[in-house]
Amino acid sequence: MRSQQSEFNKRNWLNKISFELNSEDLQASLDRMNQLVSNYALHTDKREIKGNYGVFVFSLEKGRLNALRRELGKIGTIGSEVEAVDTSLVNTNAEIETANLLSYEKDLSELDKIRVPSDAELRRKESLRAQIRRSQQKLDDLKRSDSYLVYVSVIPHGKRISAIRSVSDIGAYFLKTLGFMFVAAILVYYGTRLLMYLLALMGFKGITGKGGMFSPYQYGGYSSYQGRYYSSRGYGRSSKRRVKRIYKDKVTTPREGEEKPEE
Numbered sequence: 001m002r003s004q005q006s007e008f009n010k011r012n013w014l015n016k017i018s019f020e021l022n023s024e025d026l027q028a029s030l031d032r033m034n035q036l037v038s039n040y041a042l043h044t045d046k047r048e049i050k051g052n053y054g055v056f057v058f059s060l061e062k063g064r065l066n067a068l069r070r071e072l073g074k075i076g077t078i079g080s081e082v083e084a085v086d087t088s089l090v091n092t093n094a095e096i097e098t099a100n101l102l103s104y105e106k107d108l109s110e111l112d113k114i115r116v117p118s119d120a121e122l123r124r125k126e127s128l129r130a131q132i133r134r135s136q137q138k139l140d141d142l143k144r145s146d147s148y149l150v151y152v153s154v155i156p157h158g159k160r161i162s163a164i165r166s167v168s169d170i171g172a173y174f175l176k177t178l179g180f181m182f183v184a185a186i187l188v189y190y191g192t193r194l195l196m197y198l199l200a201l202m203g204f205k206g207i208t209g210k211g212g213m214f215s216p217y218q219y220g221g222y223s224s225y226q227g228r229y230y231s232s233r234g235y236g237r238s239s240k241r242r243v244k245r246i247y248k249d250k251v252t253t254p255r256e257g258e259e260k261p262e263e
Helices: 002-010 026-040 062-075 094-112 119-143 159-201 216-233
Strands: 015-023 043-049 054-061 077-085 147-156
Touching: 002 015, 002 054, 002 147, 015 026, 015 062, 026 043, 026 054, 026 062, 026 147, 054 062, 062 077, 062 147, 094 119
Parallel strands: 015 147
Antiparallel strands: 015 077, 043 054, 054 147
């Protein structure tokens, strides 16, 4: 029905009105709509009946709009009613558009007399032809100012409710899925922590504790190794490397087995 509604909205008509009927008995309502259109329509533009809906587009005398509304209420429940006025036709009338049309046609006839028109004159002729088409369309629409273009759609009573229910079901499913993912993330986190704790109790090293796989202290491993390496080479602070000092001005005491130097 969206394509029919869009086509109706694009139609040039001074007064337009659309109705949406919700029916408990679709087939009976469609049969009554056929009779109603035959009795009220000045001209029927569309009469389309499908398995689960019906669309009717027709013109109606302005004075019979209230009577049509009452008859539609007997056929079904009026779910929505939208009335529109073509604003492009509000500030004009048949006399103004007729005068404009004659002026455009006169200018165009003058330009047609030129055997070899310039580029500007050719563009002017195209512009006049477009203005003539618009004025003719407006005149046709103004002649129908005493009538309405009517659009009526008939749908089962539960169709709109079902659509709303489907949207609510999708929203509920999304919220349930989001909640499930949140609970699952918490369970995985605490389950992992519990597993590491149990492995540590069973004697597995490198899981928790200082320097373990999941320990925050493991980032200092390289620096600790570096310190141990340089300490073993005697370059660190904790080096205990012996240094022998020799003092030249001081006589050293001879060790056992050595002779005392002569004076």
